[in-house]
Amino acid sequence: MARIAGVSRATVSYVLNDTPRQTISGATRARVLDAAATLGYAPSAAARTLRTGRSDVVLCLLPDWPIGQEVGSLLTHLSTEFAAAGLTFVVHPGTPADRPGGDLWKAITPAAVLAFTGFSDAGIAALRAAGVALVVALLGPGPRPHRELQATQERIGRLQAAHLADAGHLRIGYAYPDDARVRIFAEPRLDGVRAGCAERALPEPEVHTVAVDAEAAAVAVRAWRSAGVTAVCAYNDEVALAVLAGMRDTGLDAPAGLALVGVDDLPAARLAAPALTTVTTDQRAVAAHLAATVVAAVRGGERPVLDAAAVVRLVRRAST
Amino acid sequence: MARIAGVSRATVSYVLNDTPRQTISGATRARVLDAAATLGYAPSAAARTLRTGRSDVVLCLLPDWPIGQEVGSLLTHLSTEFAAAGLTFVVHPGTPADRPGGDLWKAITPAAVLAFTGFSDAGIAALRAAGVALVVALLGPGPRPHRELQATQERIGRLQAAHLADAGHLRIGYAYPDDARVRIFAEPRLDGVRAGCAERALPEPEVHTVAVDAEAAAVAVRAWRSAGVTAVCAYNDEVALAVLAGMRDTGLDAPAGLALVGVDDLPAARLAAPALTTVTTDQRAVAAHLAATVVAAVRGGERPVLDAAAVVRLVRRAST
DNA sequence: GGGCGCGACTGACACGTGTAACTTGCTCCC
DNA sequence: GGGAGCAAGTTACACGTGTCAGTCGCGCCC
Numbered sequence: 001m002a003r004i005a006g007v008s009r010a011t012v013s014y015v016l017n018d019t020p021r022q023t024i025s026g027a028t029r030a031r032v033l034d035a036a037a038t039l040g041y042a043p044s045a046a047a048r049t050l051r052t053g054r055s056d057v058v059l060c061l062l063p064d065w066p067i068g069q070e071v072g073s074l075l076t077h078l079s080t081e082f083a084a085a086g087l088t089f090v091v092h093p094g095t096p097a098d099r100p101g102g103d104l105w106k107a108i109t110p111a112a113v114l115a116f117t118g119f120s121d122a123g124i125a126a127l128r129a130a131g132v133a134l135v136v137a138l139l140g141p142g143p144r145p146h147r148e149l150q151a152t153q154e155r156i157g158r159l160q161a162a163h164l165a166d167a168g169h170l171r172i173g174y175a176y177p178d179d180a181r182v183r184i185f186a187e188p189r190l191d192g193v194r195a196g197c198a199e200r201a202l203p204e205p206e207v208h209t210v211a212v213d214a215e216a217a218a219v220a221v222r223a224w225r226s227a228g229v230t231a232v233c234a235y236n237d238e239v240a241l242a243v244l245a246g247m248r249d250t251g252l253d254a255p256a257g258l259a260l261v262g263v264d265d266l267p268a269a270r271l272a273a274p275a276l277t278t279v280t281t282d283q284r285a286v287a288a289h290l291a292a293t294v295v296a297a298v299r300g301g302e303r304p305v306l307d308a309a310a311v312v313r314l315v316r317r318a319s320t
Numbered sequence: 321m322a323r324i325a326g327v328s329r330a331t332v333s334y335v336l337n338d339t340p341r342q343t344i345s346g347a348t349r350a351r352v353l354d355a356a357a358t359l360g361y362a363p364s365a366a367a368r369t370l371r372t373g374r375s376d377v378v379l380c381l382l383p384d385w386p387i388g389q390e391v392g393s394l395l396t397h398l399s400t401e402f403a404a405a406g407l408t409f410v411v412h413p414g415t416p417a418d419r420p421g422g423d424l425w426k427a428i429t430p431a432a433v434l435a436f437t438g439f440s441d442a443g444i445a446a447l448r449a450a451g452v453a454l455v456v457a458l459l460g461p462g463p464r465p466h467r468e469l470q471a472t473q474e475r476i477g478r479l480q481a482a483h484l485a486d487a488g489h490l491r492i493g494y495a496y497p498d499d500a501r502v503r504i505f506a507e508p509r510l511d512g513v514r515a516g517c518a519e520r521a522l523p524e525p526e527v528h529t530v531a532v533d534a535e536a537a538a539v540a541v542r543a544w545r546s547a548g549v550t551a552v553c554a555y556n557d558e559v560a561l562a563v564l565a566g567m568r569d570t571g572l573d574a575p576a577g578l579a580l581v582g583v584d585d586l587p588a589a590r591l592a593a594p595a596l597t598t599v600t601t602d603q604r605a606v607a608a609h610l611a612a613t614v615v616a617a618v619r620g621g622e623r624p625v626l627d628a629a630a631v632v633r634l635v636r637r638a639s640t
Numbered sequence: 641g642g643g644c645g646c647g648a649c650t651g652a653c654a655c656g657t658g659t660a661a662c663t664t665g666c667t668c669c670c
Numbered sequence: 671g672g673g674a675g676c677a678a679g680t681t682a683c684a685c686g687t688g689t690c691a692g693t694c695g696c697g698c699c700c
Contacts, residue, residue: 008680013658022659023677045428046369047656050685055366067392072413076384079414088424091411093392094399108365108408212587238587245591267532267558268588271565328650333688342689343647367686370655 005035012036016043049109053131058082058294059110062093063117065181070264070283077287078114085295087111112294114138117184134297136290139184148290150188151308156279157192158199160233160261163277163314165200169231169259172197173224175243177235178211186235189263193233210239210246217246224258225250231259231320237266240276244319254319265315274318282311325355332356336363369429373451378402378614379430382413383437385501390584390603397607398434405615407431432614434458437504454617456610459504468610470508471628476599477512478519480553480581483597483634485520489551489579492517493544495563497555498531506555509583513553530559530566537566544578551579551640557586560596564639574639585635594638602631 005012007028014022015032035041049055060075075091082089090110112134113127124135138149164172174193177186193205206229208220221243224232234240240262247257254260254274262269262278269276289306296303325332327348334342335352355361369375380395395411402409412424432454433447444455458469484492494513497506513525526549528540541563544552554560560582567577574580574594582589582598589596609626616623 009657010659010681011679014679017658019659023679025678028678044370044656046366046375047685048658049366050364050370050655050687051657051659053685062396064396066389067387068389069386072387072392075413076382079412083414088428089412089414091413092399092409093395093411094403094409212591214591241588241591245593248593266588268561268586271532271534271561273565273568273593329687330650330652330689331648334649337688339689343649345648348648364686367655368688370657370685371687371689373655 004039005032007032053109054111054133055088055109056086057088057090057108057110058112058114059108060089060091061113061115062091063115063181063184064094065179067093068264069266070281074283074287077284078291081287081291082294085291087295087298111298112136114290114294134294136293138290139188148293148306149286152281152286152306152311153185153188154192154195155308155312156263156281157189157194157233158196159192159279159312159314160189160263161193161196161202161205162200163261163316163320164231164233164259165196165202167231167259167320170202171227171229171231172202172205173220173227173229173232173258174205174207175210175217175220175232175234175239176207177239178209178216182235189235205233210234210242212238212242214242214245214249217242217244218249219246221246221250221252221258225252229258231255232261234260234262237262237264237269237276237278240278240319241268241272244272244276259320261314261320270317272319277317277320278315280313280315282313285311324359325352327352373429374431374453375408375429376406377408377410377428377430378432378434379424379428380409380411381433381435382411383435383501383504384414385499387413388584389586390601394603394607397604398611401607401611402614405611407615407618431618432456434610434614454614456613458610459508468613468626469606472601472606472626472631473505473508474512474515475628475632476583476601477509477514477553478516479512479599479632479634480509480583481513481516481522481525482520483581483636483640484551484553484579485516485522487551487579487640490522491547491549491551492522492525493540493547493549493552493578494525494527495530495537495540495552495554495559496527497559498529498536502555509555525553530554530562532558532562534562534565534569537562537564538569539566541566541570541572541578545572549578551575552581554580554582557582557584557589557596557598560598560639561588561592564592564596579640581634581640590637592639597637597640598635600633600635602633605631 011024011028012032015024015029016036045055060078079089109131111132113132114136116138117140127135136148139147139153161172172193174190176190190207197203197205206224206227208223210217210220232243234243240260243260244254247254252258260276262276265278265280269278289304292304331344331348332352335344335349336356365375380398399409429451431452433452434456436458437460447455456468459467459473481492492513494510496510510527517523517525526544526547528543530537530540552563554563560580563580564574567574572578580596582596585598585600589598609624612624
């Protein structure tokens with residue numbers, strides 16, 4: 001490559017990296033770029049990583065709970081955003097048990113790690129020490145600066161509660177998910193509902209755990225009804241569909257029997273009878289924010305602030 | 321590391337890699353392993369990749385269509401399987417447009433690449449040349465050896481058709497998806513339905529494209545009814561739910577109006593009214609097969625054969 | 641007793657890159 | 671005329687690993 005461009009290897013490196021404080025004549029630069037193009041040359045990431053001690057890979061650790069299409073969409077957008085910034089976005093699914101010594105991070109030496117949860121402060125420090133520029137745990141308890149999505153999830157709950165309060169409901173229920181693995185999502189959402197109720201001087205929401213199952217949901221429905229609840233916020237659309245099925249089994253109809261609002265805007269939400277009111281998140285905007293945060297940390301720069309209210313939106317349908 | 325174990329660097333390498341044809345005394349081996357453990361030493365993947373020209377990363381390229389939880393589950397299982405084999409499984413979502421020069425492969429130098437589709441034979445050859453041991457395009461036209469999931473998808477369609485034929489239906493419809501991006505899944509499934517019909521000497525299935533939308537589905541439902549169709553295979557559960565919504569709008573009920581069978585066994589399928597009969601795939605078994613295929617190619621060995629019939633299963637519910 | 645094989649280990653090189661330090665013309669100013 | 675300064679490159683080293691070729695004792699056999 002350096003040979004056929006007729007320059008030294010160092011010059012090639014300077015040209016390809018636009019190294020500052022290095023002066024390269026236009027002619028030489030063109031020759032190098034030409035040669036690279038005709039040879040289809042791409043620098044070896046391995047060598048570069050070895051030399052600099054840091055790769056341009058952004059690693060996203062997926063938790064072990066079932067990922068739906070919202071997360072899928074978020075990942076796709078993240079990939080696009082990072083590609084635009086010259087970073088390689090890569091996802092590692094699977095349980096923590098699969099990576100015994102935590103050697104994955106040492107092995108990949110990523111520039112940044114995004115995880116939904118699961119980092120102790122010690123774990124974060126260890127990653128830092130291993131050369132990772134930024135570690136972001138999106139959710140979970142702990143100091144705010146690194147929990148980028150916590151406020152967004154709370155906002156979702158607030159929006160659900162506010163919508164039902166606006167419709168005149170005075171006693172609100174919450175359908176909490178059965179699966180313990182999604183608690184990190186459920187807790188902030190429920191906190192948001194609580195905050196929304198408090199804001200309107202409504203009593204605390206009546207929380208029941210609802211498995212994705214018609215009979216289990218029917219039990220909760222009867223409990224809500226006898227407690228005077230007239231509207232329910234569901235953890236997500238799946239749980240909402242279960243509540244809907246439970247109401248059907250109980251001979252009730254939405255919104256007359258119970259008003260119902262979900263989260264995620266699944267395709268199935270639109271097709272339900274009645275069509276499900278739901279809260280949707282602008283995954284593209286969230287992805288752009290996360291990417292900007294990472295890029296700022298890796299390249300240096302101001303970290304952006306996410307306007308949680310701007311990325312969540314209510315989709316009104318027949319169930320409320 | 322080598323210093324504190326009191327041996328040469330080469331010896332460390334031999335111990336840690338269990339290099340064949342190298343004899344290491346038990347005492348030395350123990351000293352090295354001890355030192356590695358107390359130091360928390362993990363070899364640098366970058367250096368290793370640079371030296372060997374091949375990393376232990378298995379890269380999975382996701383297409384740009386929305387990934388549901390079946391794919392999510394497949395990825396999780398793949399991750400576990402590969403971890404057990406000492407390989408690192410990593411997923412790259414996003415459109416091909418995001419990786420302009422195809423430099424991702426050159427940059428990562430993965431041991432193997434799994435993709436759902438999108439490789440021309442020339443592209444595969446290029447990857448081979450770049451040092452990738454195995455390239456698997458899971459679906460799509462082309463020579464069989466590398467289309468590992470094609471037969472499984474066909475089997476799904478066969479199973480749908482066989483189930484409806486067994487129930488006595490003589491005229492079968494097919495609800496084809498609206499989204500052009502999922503055609504690689506839809507085509508083999510439809511081929512399977514065709515084969516299943518032919519096997520039972522039934523006429524060709526009556527194919528209609530159905531958007532995930534109640535009104536669009538209602539049009540298709542009326543068309544099927546007037547053509548004498550009594551049962552419909554849907555591309556997946558989402559399309560099936562749309563058909564169900566279309567039937568509701570038309571005043572029909574399943575299975576009396578039309579029997580209906582979907583694919584994927586979404587949580588929503590169980591909650592629909594009536595509950596949806598569907599075909600589900602054992603993603604764990606598929607993942608194990610794919611992992612075994614890759615491991616065989618990377619380490620050398622016999623490539624396993626997937627019994628397509630064993631991994632798909634019918635879930636009978638009220639809609640048929 | 642000398643050569644040979646063998647177990648156990650070490651020395652040295654190569655992989656492809658980033659970058660600090662150095663060289664070489666050339667211009668410009670006192 | 672000569673040194674300072676700068677543009678335009680080059681040389682050389684380091685990153686951490688895998689592995690080939692050697693080295694060094696030591697027992698064994700003819």
